[in-house]
Amino acid sequence: MAGAVAGVGVSAGRASAMPAFLERLLGRGGSREGGSALPVDTQTSYEDVTTYNNFYEFGLGKGDPAKHAGRMVTRPWHVEVSGEVAHPGIYAVDDLVPPRDVVERIYRMRCVEAWSMVIPWNGVPLGDIIRRLKPTSKAKFVAFETLYDPEQMPGQKSPVLDWPYAEGLRMDEAMHPLTLISTGLYGKDLLNQNGAPLRLVVPWKYGFKNIKSIVRMHFMETRPETAWEKSAPHEYGFYANVNPDVDHPRWSQKREHRIGEFGQRPTLMFNGYGEEVASLYTGMDLARSF
Amino acid sequence: MFPWIEAFNARVASLSFFPIIASIHKRHGQKLLSLVCLLPLLGSVAEGLMGQLGARPWFRAMGEMGEIALAMLIACLAITPLVQAFDWKFLYPWRRTFGLFAFFYAILHVLARAMDLGLDLGAIMEGMFTNPFLLTGFLAFLVMVPLAVTSTKKMMATLGGKRWRLLHKLTYVAAILAIAHALMAGKAGYINFLPQAVILAILLLWRLVYPTLRKAMQKPQG
Numbered sequence: 281m282a283g284a285v286a287g288v289g290v291s292a293g294r295a296s297a298m299p300a301f302l303e304r305l306l307g308r309g310g311s312r313e314g315g316s317a318l319p320v321d322t323q324t325s326y327e328d329v330t331t332y333n334n335f336y337e338f339g340l341g342k343g344d345p346a347k348h349a350g351r352m353v354t355r356p357w358h359v360e361v362s363g364e365v366a367h368p369g370i371y372a373v374d375d376l377v378p379p380r381d382v383v384e385r386i387y388r389m390r391c392v393e394a395w396s397m398v399i400p401w402n403g404v405p406l407g408d409i410i411r412r413l414k415p416t417s418k419a420k421f422v423a424f425e426t427l428y429d430p431e432q433m434p435g436q437k438s439p440v441l442d443w444p445y446a447e448g449l450r451m452d453e454a455m456h457p458l459t460l461i462s463t464g465l466y467g468k469d470l471l472n473q474n475g476a477p478l479r480l481v482v483p484w485k486y487g488f489k490n491i492k493s494i495v496r497m498h499f500m501e502t503r504p505e506t507a508w509e510k511s512a513p514h515e516y517g518f519y520a521n522v523n524p525d526v527d528h529p530r531w532s533q534k535r536e537h538r539i540g541e542f543g544q545r546p547t548l549m550f551n552g553y554g555e556e557v558a559s560l561y562t563g564m565d566l567a568r569s570f
Numbered sequence: 571m572f573p574w575i576e577a578f579n580a581r582v583a584s585l586s587f588f589p590i591i592a593s594i595h596k597r598h599g600q601k602l603l604s605l606v607c608l609l610p611l612l613g614s615v616a617e618g619l620m621g622q623l624g625a626r627p628w629f630r631a632m633g634e635m636g637e638i639a640l641a642m643l644i645a646c647l648a649i650t651p652l653v654q655a656f657d658w659k660f661l662y663p664w665r666r667t668f669g670l671f672a673f674f675y676a677i678l679h680v681l682a683r684a685m686d687l688g689l690d691l692g693a694i695m696e697g698m699f700t701n702p703f704l705l706t707g708f709l710a711f712l713v714m715v716p717l718a719v720t721s722t723k724k725m726m727a728t729l730g731g732k733r734w735r736l737l738h739k740l741t742y743v744a745a746i747l748a749i750a751h752a753l754m755a756g757k758a759g760y761i762n763f764l765p766q767a768v769i770l771a772i773l774l775l776w777r778l779v780y781p782t783l784r785k786a787m788q789k790p791q792g
């Protein structure tokens with residue numbers, strides 16, 4: 281599975297004859313080239329991936345993280361592993377996510393705000409990391425926390441969310457081979473605005489599940505509360521699986537704007553990864569467990 | 571209303587350059603104000619031509635135009651209270667300019683959204699009447715139409731001052747709908763538009779208490 285976008289073909293970005301500003305306004309076009317029934321997935325430019333971000337710890341504007349995240353110190357960096365696990369402790373990033381195990385994964389990333397990108401991540405499957413930590417039989421969930429340091433993360437001075445940012449996965453989601461702990465993208469180390477030095481990537485869930493700049497992993501028996509769930513439980517659920525049939529209370533999730541294209545394209549169930557992950561949710565009412 | 575305001579206004583009027591400013595305002599005030607009101611649009615167009623609108627240029631333009639439309643609407647509503655509080659009657663003609671530009675930017679807001687959605691009519695209309703966030707925006711826009719149409723002197727005369735003033739109380743309805751719409755916009759709109767909501771609330775409150783306030787202030791003089 282390594283290196284593949286499940287489901288849909290990917291083409292690398294290509295040069296265009298349009299002036300840059302027009303290409304910006306009217307998109308690269310040709311999203312249905314090659315006669316494919318589904319739009320082709322083209323990798324989002326490095327510039328867009330690194331300048332259009334939601335990372336409220338550095339401000340609410342999409343450009344704020346790129347502007348303000350530079351001041352965060354990401355080396356040395358440690359992650360505390362705790363809870364229902366045989367090897368708890370404080371781990372340096374390279375020990376938890378060994379650089380020699382890093383693979384490339386090209387995934388679609390669908391934000392809950394109805395925009396999306398295609399990003400070539402570098403990282404280690406979370407399952408491999410967790411197996412080494414040996415969770416106990418009581419571990420049913422794993423919770424993650426972002427760094428809390430208002431000096432480095434000025435956005436934490438305003439009560440937009442109940443800081444620190446918190447996320448969580450059910451253990452089978454965490455162990456799924458598509459789930460990644462990323463340390464880089466486009467073959468380079470993660471920039472701070474993208475969640476350096478390590479962040480979660482769960483490609484079939486809305487982007488806010490992909491918690492950034494992780495300092496804590498806690499294995500637990502009960503479902504952890506997540507930051508967005510705490511802030512607006514009727515809008516952002518624990519599962520947050522990409523689902524075109526369940527609208528956000530304030531906007532539609534049927535379509536999405538793929539960054540770099542003009543107009544919208546249909547949103548795919550589980551972001552197009554249904555073949556791999558739908559079985560995780562058999563028997564669940566996805567409209568209620570959204 | 572307050573003696574110190576009268577004193578302040580008299581002081582300003584006695585400044586040596588005041589007549590020049592007053593005459594420029596009289597002759598060119600409306601044109602200059604319109605020019606200023608066009609600056610946000612020129613800014614956005616310049617950003618677009620330089621490719622500076624970011625990864626989602628039309629979405630960004632939509633946000634900018636919406637914010638300006640709301641700001642113009644609030645500016646329009648601030649005029650009467652400012653005249654009442656400070657006796658700055660020269661501001662009255664600004665009201666129409668701000669109101670018309672509010673409508674102008676609302677149109678641009680809707681057009682930018684249409685571009686963001688790739689001019690796909692299905693996507694544009696989806697949820698327009700069922701999603702409270704879109705419905706409030708739509709109603710705000712709808713309410714602004716008769717206000718723009720009746721903004722001319724001719725229409726004012728046709729309607730008669732009393733009916734015209736009653737009709738134009740709808741500006742408050744448009745603004746309340748627009749702020750509700752903005753507060754519901756985006757993942758954290760309720761945080762972004764708190765200042766505007768507070769200003770609007772103060773303006774509304776002023777209109778509600780002003781008649782009483784004026785009576786109370788006038789009493790001692792007889």
Ligand code: HEM
Binds near residue numbers: 633640672679711756
């Ligand atoms: C048919 C009418 C309208 C439609 C369909 C519409 C639609 C939208 C949409 C889709 C957004 C973006 C939401 C997001 O951030 O996800 C938005 C935001 C906004 N709209 Fe409207 N709108 C309409 C009318 C208006 C009017 C009349 C005003 C003001 C006078 C207005 C002011 C705003 C403001 C201030 C925002 C927030 C922009 C931001 O977040 O930066 N809208 N509207």
